[in-house]
Amino acid sequence: MKKVIIMAAMFASISGLAQNTQCVSTTKKGDRCLLTVNANELCWRHNPEYTKKTKNPTVICSATTKVNTDCKQKTSHPSGVCYHHRPKN
Numbered sequence: 001m002k003k004v005i006i007m008a009a010m011f012a013s014i015s016g017l018a019q020n021t022q023c024v025s026t027t028k029k030g031d032r033c034l035l036t037v038n039a040n041e042l043c044w045r046h047n048p049e050y051t052k053k054t055k056n057p058t059v060i061c062s063a064t065t066k067v068n069t070d071c072k073q074k075t076s077h078p079s080g081v082c083y084h085h086r087p088k089n
C-alpha cells in the first residue's frame with residue numbers, strides 16, 4: 001500500500017510540470033485572460049502560433065471515386081484525403 005502512495009506522489013510531481021495554468025496574457029479590456037494553458041504558454045487566443053500548429057485547413061479530398069470522378073468530401077485530415085479514402089487500420 002505504501003508503494004502505491006509513493007508512486008502516486010511521484011506521478012503528481014511529474015505531471016505537475018505540465019500542469020494547466022492560467023494564460024499570463026490579458027484581454028483587450030485589460031482583464032486577466034481566463035483560459036487555461038500549459039505552464040509558461042499562451043492560450044490559443046494570445047499565442048500567434050497556436051492555430052498554425054493544431055488546426056489543419058479544410059480541403060476537398062484529393063482522391064477519386066470508384067467511377068473515376070473527383071471525391072467532393074471535405075476533410076481537415078493532414079493527408080488531404082477524406083475518411084472514405086483513407087486506409088482503415
Ligand SMILES: [Zn+2]
Binds near residue numbers: 025033034035044
Ligand atoms: Zn490568453
Ligand SMILES: [Zn+2]
Binds near residue numbers: 062082083084
Ligand atoms: Zn474522398
